[in-house]
Amino acid sequence: MSKKKVIQRINLSEIKDPDFLQTLSLDELKQLASDIRLNIIESTSKNGGHLSSNLGAVDATIALCKTFDFKKDKVIFDVGHQCYTYKILTGRSLERLRQKGGVCGFQLMEESPFDHFEAGHSSTSIAVANGMAIARDLNKERYNIVAFIGDSSIANGLAFEALNDVALQKHKIIIVLNDNDMSITYPVGGLSRVFRKYGNSAFYAKSKSFFKKIFCWNPLGRGIYHCGSSFKNWFKFHALRTNIFDNWGFAYIGPVDGHNIKDMEKAFARAKKIDKSVVVHIKTVKGKGYKLSEGDEKGSWHGVSPFDKETGQATKEKKYTWSKFYSDLLLEEMKKDEKIVTIVPGTGVGSYITGIHDIFPKRTIDVGIAEEYALTMSGGLSVSGYHPVVSIYSTFLQRAYDEISHDLARINLNATLLVDRAGLVGNDGKSHQGIYDEAFLISIPNTVITMASNRGQSKSLFDESLKGHGVFAIRFSKDQCKDGFEEEVVPFGKWKEEIKGKDIAIVGVGPEVEDLKAALKDKNVTLINAIYQKPLDDEWVDKLVKYKKVIIYDAYGVINGFPRYLASTLLERGFKGELVIKAIPDTFVPHATSSEQKQEYKLTVEDVISEI
Numbered sequence: 109m110s111k112k113k114v115i116q117r118i119n120l121s122e123i124k125d126p127d128f129l130q131t132l133s134l135d136e137l138k139q140l141a142s143d144i145r146l147n148i149i150e151s152t153s154k155n156g157g158h159l160s161s162n163l164g165a166v167d168a169t170i171a172l173c174k175t176f177d178f179k180k181d182k183v184i185f186d187v188g189h190q191c192y193t194y195k196i197l198t199g200r201s202l203e204r205l206r207q208k209g210g211v212c213g214f215q216l217m218e219e220s221p222f223d224h225f226e227a228g229h230s231s232t233s234i235a236v237a238n239g240m241a242i243a244r245d246l247n248k249e250r251y252n253i254v255a256f257i258g259d260s261s262i263a264n265g266l267a268f269e270a271l272n273d274v275a276l277q278k279h280k281i282i283i284v285l286n287d288n289d290m291s292i293t294y295p296v297g298g299l300s301r302v303f304r305k306y307g308n309s310a311f312y313a314k315s316k317s318f319f320k321k322i323f324c325w326n327p328l329g330r331g332i333y334h335c336g337s338s339f340k341n342w343f344k345f346h347a348l349r350t351n352i353f354d355n356w357g358f359a360y361i362g363p364v365d366g367h368n369i370k371d372m373e374k375a376f377a378r379a380k381k382i383d384k385s386v387v388v389h390i391k392t393v394k395g396k397g398y399k400l401s402e403g404d405e406k407g408s409w410h411g412v413s414p415f416d417k418e419t420g421q422a423t424k425e426k427k428y429t430w431s432k433f434y435s436d437l438l439l440e441e442m443k444k445d446e447k448i449v450t451i452v453p454g455t456g457v458g459s460y461i462t463g464i465h466d467i468f469p470k471r472t473i474d475v476g477i478a479e480e481y482a483l484t485m486s487g488g489l490s491v492s493g494y495h496p497v498v499s500i501y502s503t504f505l506q507r508a509y510d511e512i513s514h515d516l517a518r519i520n521l522n523a524t525l526l527v528d529r530a531g532l533v534g535n536d537g538k539s540h541q542g543i544y545d546e547a548f549l550i551s552i553p554n555t556v557i558t559m560a561s562n563r564g565q566s567k568s569l570f571d572e573s574l575k576g577h578g579v580f581a582i583r584f585s586k587d588q589c590k591d592g593f594e595e596e597v598v599p600f601g602k603w604k605e606e607i608k609g610k611d612i613a614i615v616g617v618g619p620e621v622e623d624l625k626a627a628l629k630d631k632n633v634t635l636i637n638a639i640y641q642k643p644l645d646d647e648w649v650d651k652l653v654k655y656k657k658v659i660i661y662d663a664y665g666v667i668n669g670f671p672r673y674l675a676s677t678l679l680e681r682g683f684k685g686e687l688v689i690k691a692i693p694d695t696f697v698p699h700a701t702s703s704e705q706k707q708e709y710k711l712t713v714e715d716v717i718s719e720i
Contacts, residue, residue, distance in 0.1 A: 115139050120147055124199045125222075126173035137174070137369050141166050145397035148192050151202035153417045156535060157213050158189035160395035160409045161258065164288055164366070168256075168390055169193035171372035172284070175380070176252055182224040182240055186233035186257040188214030188539075189411075190286065198222035206535035208700035213536060228539020229507065230477045231264035233257050234283060238270060241279035252380060256284045260454065264477045274385050275356045282379045283358070283387045286366065288394040353387045362389030367396060407457045428591070430584035431528050433563060435460035437570050438497060438526070442468055445574070449489050451475060452499045453482045459499045459528050479504050483511035483523075490521040495574055497524040502542025502583070503533075509548055517554040517579050524573040530559065530583035531618070531664035532692070532706065537699030543692050546583065546662075547669035550642050554578035557642040559664060561621040564593035565604075565639055572600055583664065585619065587702075603645040607635040612720055613655045617641060617662040617670060623713045624661070633720055641670040649677055657686040659719050663711045667691040688719050 116136050118128070120143060132140065144166050152159045170193065172183065178198070185191040192202060195211055198220055204210025215223040225236050233255035240253050261267060262285060274281060353360045359382045364375045372390060379386045394410075395401025400420040401409035414423045442448045442464065450472045456462040465472040475482045479500065486496035500508075505527060516523055529542040549555050556577050560566040566582075573580035577600070598604070603615075606625045613634040616624055621637045628635055634655070636648060652658050658678065660671045671691040678687065690711060697705055706712050 126197045129174040144193050149398055151205045152412055153415050155205045156413045157205055159412045160401040161190050162192040163396045164392040164394040165190040166193045167367045167369050171369045173197045175373050175376040178222055181252040183254040184225045184233040184236050186261045187230045188227050191215050206699050208704055212699055230261040231267040234267055234270035237281040238274045241281050245279050254282045258286050260477050280385050285389045288392045359386035363391045366390035366392030427588040430589045432460045433589040434526050439464050447494050449494050450497045451482050453479045455501055461499050479507040480511050483508040484515045486523050487515040487521055490523055499526045501529045502527050502545045503540045505545050513552045517552045520554045520578050522576050523579050525581040527581050527583040529586045531585045532702040534702040535699050538696040541697045543666050546665035549581055550673050556580045558640050559583040559618045561619050561637055562593040564596045565598050567595055568598040598639055601640050601643045603648045604637040606637050609633040612657045614659045618664045620663050627713050653681050653683045659688045661716050662691040690716055
């Protein structure tokens with residue numbers, strides 16, 4: 109009788125670094141992958157986070173960490189939301205994932221020396237890797253640099269700019285293309301496989317270098333070498349099918365099964381030996397190992413809130429959010445006005461635009477992770493007589509600052525920006541806070557910036573945005589959109605007096621005004637709802653100059669946005685009283701719950717009342 113093979117199981121909480129992988133058999137690596145998947149499902153079900161993308165990258169990350177030594181080699185996970193397995197293998201627990209005091213949902217350099225860069229936005233990895241490679245070669249050092257990029261990210265313009273320059277610069281990097289639903293033509297047929305095998309081999313590279321040295325020492329030899337090289341390239345072009353990476357000049361390996369650890373180890377080992385930049389194309393299943401996420405075609409399991417592992421149902425009550433409210437408003441307007449075209453850069457699920465696309469597929473355009481393109485394309489629509497409505501997260505709007513300024517506002521074209529996730533977003537942390545758009549939009553001429561405090565004002569703002577005021581931004585948070593408010597007309601550029609008092613005035617922004625209004629009923633204080641952050645309500649600014657004390661309260665933007673804009677205007681008009689600003693400081697806000705973040709920066713309603 110043969111003995112049953114004993115498979116060693118690793119206690120994930122005892123992992124310090126990836127060195128232990130060298131001692132594991134293939135069966136043990138497979139068991140490790142299974143255990144890591146269960147850990148990711150467990151952690152995200154409790155804390156939320158990016159589920160599908162991480163489940164799909166488990167095997168590839170194990171193969172990477174077994175093939176490379178990331179104590180000296182470097183890896184950059186594009187977007188960063190594919191790095192949960194890497195965090196586990198480098199000694200970090202997901203127990204308090206995305207919670208205050210726990211690990212970040214993205215790579216974070218201050219968190220571990222194994223994190224060589226950090227990003228929460230996509231398509232940066234190849235550019236960063238090339239910068240690192242240039243520095244490495246200038247320093248005459250030797251180590252590998254790996255850019256692990258997801259399928260959607262490589263379609264972004266920044267990734268293409270980087271690919272173009274990497275091919276030009278000749279500083280070797282290794283690009284791992286994690287392809288889970290992408291059509292990239294790859295070489296087929298026996299002859300192709302043979303030529304590719306030798307073309308990417310260390311033997312071929314050494315032979316090529318050897319013959320070049322022999323022939324290129326005089327003009328005649330150089331001519332012979334170049335004739336031979338041209339014939340080889342002609343034959344290769346006609347005999348082999350190529351893809352975009354071949355044509356760019358990269359070595360190409362793949363496609364490789366992204367769930368076969370052994371095959372990926374071989375591919376990564378070959379990539380290390382090749383003497384130029386190389387693309388390793390791996391095919392993976394997004395959401396691998398969890399049936400509900402494997403079958404997800406809409407992206408519902410890409411980023412998740414806490415859920416029940418068995419049923420997949422959310423464990424917290426699903427609330428009617430501002431995102432859903434504005435998508436409902438948008439749908440109603442699109443039914444009435446055929447000139448409205450909706451554009452969304454890959455965030456259709458989060459902003460509830462996918463349902464609109466089902467009804468108006470020709471007038472609802474998801475451009476993928478291409479924010480700059482989305483805004484400039486809006487300019488083309490606007491100048492052609494259509495009204496573009498761009499639904500976009502605040503954090504991603506940052507990437508299109510130049511396009512808003514140059515291709516919309518400068519020409520004074522009309523467009524509505526539905527700025528989702530404005531304000532503190534909590535657990536996604538520094539890279540995703542929606543607190544900077546107010547400040548940078550204020551700096552651009554021909555822009556209007558608004559934020560309703562309740563549903564009743566929102567319809568009026570949306571209708572006003574369609575009336576030709578240039579770039580009209582409507583900001584809203586990811587929080588619950590409370591009902592119970594009657595529809596009201598908000599005149600363009602006007603603020604609303606919520607409570608009348610004397611001596612002290614509070615100027616507030618957004619839904620926090622409603623909570624403040626309830627808390628100030630017994631106070632002799634004037635409360636102003638600054639529904640328009642730009643333009644300022646000149647009539648009210650002149651009135652505020654006469655108050656003894658003015659408190660500017662904006663829990664949805666940094667101090668350099670509306671608060672400083674209003675404060676400087678008051679001072680210019682001769683305000684002599686006491687001025688207090690309660691706003692998010694000029695900083696990057698780390699991950700925690702949004703309520704913890706407000707408490708940290710003293711931005712609760714109670715903090716404002718304490719200033720009276």
